Each structure stands twice: as structure tokens, then as C-alpha cells.
Amino acid sequence: MDSKAATHGPVAHSRREPKQERARQTKRLVLRTAAEAFKEHGYPAVTLQAVAERASMTKGAVYFHYANKEALAVAVIMEHYARWEPLVSEVRSRGLPPLETLLAVLEGAAEAFRDDVMVQAGARLQIERSLIKADLPVPYVGWQELLTSLITEARDAGQLRADVDPAALARVVVAAFFGSQHISDVLNGRADLMQRHGELIEAVFRGAMP
Numbered sequence: 001m002d003s004k005a006a007t008h009g010p011v012a013h014s015r016r017e018p019k020q021e022r023a024r025q026t027k028r029l030v031l032r033t034a035a036e037a038f039k040e041h042g043y044p045a046v047t048l049q050a051v052a053e054r055a056s057m058t059k060g061a062v063y064f065h066y067a068n069k070e071a072l073a074v075a076v077i078m079e080h081y082a083r084w085e086p087l088v089s090e091v092r093s094r095g096l097p098p099l100e101t102l103l104a105v106l107e108g109a110a111e112a113f114r115d116d117v118m119v120q121a122g123a124r125l126q127i128e129r130s131l132i133k134a135d136l137p138v139p140y141v142g143w144q145e146l147l148t149s150l151i152t153e154a155r156d157a158g159q160l161r162a163d164v165d166p167a168a169l170a171r172v173v174v175a176a177f178f179g180s181q182h183i184s185d186v187l188n189g190r191a192d193l194m195q196r197h198g199e200l201i202e203a204v205f206r207g208a209m210p
Contacts, residue, residue: 027065029055031079034072035121043073043128070134073125077136080122083112088146098153099160103201105150106177110197113181114190123181143174160208169208176200 033055037046048069052059066072091104112119125132126139147170154160160169180200184193 023065026057026061030057030062030065030072031075032117034066035076035079035118038073038076038125039117039121043069043125043131048072070132073132074134074136076118077122077125079118080126081137081142083116083119084109084142084146087112097159098150098157102147102150102154103205105146106173106201107197109177110181110193113185114193120185120190123178123185127182140174140178143177144170147173158210160205161210164208169204173200173204176204 030051034046034051037051037054046069048062048066049059051072052062055062062072066075087108088105091101091108094101094104096104113123126136129136129139144167148166151160151164151166151169151173155162155164155166177197177200180196181190181193184190184196
């Protein structure tokens with residue numbers, strides 16, 4: 001290989017890297033901007049043109065990353081779901097007893113609904129799922145399965161009553177959790193979400209403890 005050929009590959013690669021990073025940054029900006037718009041206005045009212053203007057870029061730049069509004073909505077929803085596995089892993093890494101692990105996961109999820117625009121936007125889009133012409137994950141099922149597992153661990157460790165039905169309690173907790181965050185959003189923009197969450201935990205788990 002001659003010297004010109006030897007230097008051309010690495011130089012070309014180094015030139016591609018900044019371009020690829022700019023493309024990734026642009027895609028992240030589009031996604032976050034879309035999440036803010038979906039959260040504030042809902043799926044029907046948002047257009048790709050509005051997302052482009054809000055992000056101070058051309059409509060073509062948005063289309064380069066997302067073919068249509070449906071694709072953008074799906075991407076936001078998938079980002080919403082991607083938040084939960086790292087949360088559960090982080091809580092489990094603390095080595096807490098089972099019930100404390102369960103409560104810490106729920107508290108972390110409540111904080112995400114309070115603070116994370118991607119979580120907030122994903123929640124609203126799931127409520128509006130009938131308007132989105134795309135295949136979307138079925139909501140709540142994953143949470144029910146996770147909480148059933150965590151409640152089972154807590155029951156088997158003696159932290160919850162032996163007669164607790166983990167699947168039934170998980171369904172109650174999921175319904176109460178998602179209902180409370182939605183009501184908090186509608187009435188107070190989620191400003192009182194952690195207070196409502198504390199009330200939920202007290203009411204639901206007091207009767208399940210030995």
C-alpha cells in the first residue's frame with residue numbers, strides 16, 4: 001500500500017466522524033423537540049413543519065431522519081419505554097430488600113413522569129394511540145408483569161402478607177399509578193405528582209403488609 005493510500009483511509013474516517021456525530025445530534029434534537037410538541041399539543045395538532053420550526057431547522061432535515069409524523073411518534077414512544085429497564089437495573093444494583101426495591105422503582109417512575117419530557121410525551125401518545133396509524137406497544141402489560149414479579153419477591157420474603165395475590169395487586173398498582181399521574185397532569189401539570197404518589201403507596205400497600 002502506498003503512502004497516499006495509507007493516509008487516505010484514516011483521514012477520510014476522521015472526516016466522517018464529525019459528520020456522523022452532527023447527524024446523531026440533529027436526530028436527538030428532532031426527537032426531543034417532537035416530544036415537547038406532542039406533550040404540549042397532542043398528536044393531532046403536531047406537524048413535521050411545526051417540529052422543524054420549533055427546532056430551528058428545515059422540514060427536509062426532519063424528513064431525513066423521520067419519514068412521517070407516525071414514525072416520529074413511534075420513536076418518541078419507544079424512547080418512553082426505553083427509560084424503564086435502566087431504572088429497574090439501577091434500583092436493583094442498590095441491593096435493597098424486595099419491598100424497598102419495588103417502592104424505589106415506583107418512586108423512580110413517578111419522578112420520570114414528573115421530570116422527563118420523553119416519558120410525558122410517550123404517555124400522552126399512548127393515550128392517543130387510536131389516532132396513530134402505526135403498530136405500537138401495548139401499554140401497561142410490561143408494568144403489570146414487572147410489578148407482579150417484584151410483589152412476589154416481597155411476599156416470599158415475608159414483607160407482604162402471605163395471602164397477597166401478586167398479579168391482582170400489580171394490576172391495582174398499575175391502574176392507580178397511571179391514573180394518578182394522568183390526573184396530576186390534567187389538574188396541576190404534575191406539580192403535585194410526588195404527593196399523589198405518596199398517598200397512593202400509603203393507601204395501597206398498608207393493607208398488604210403483615
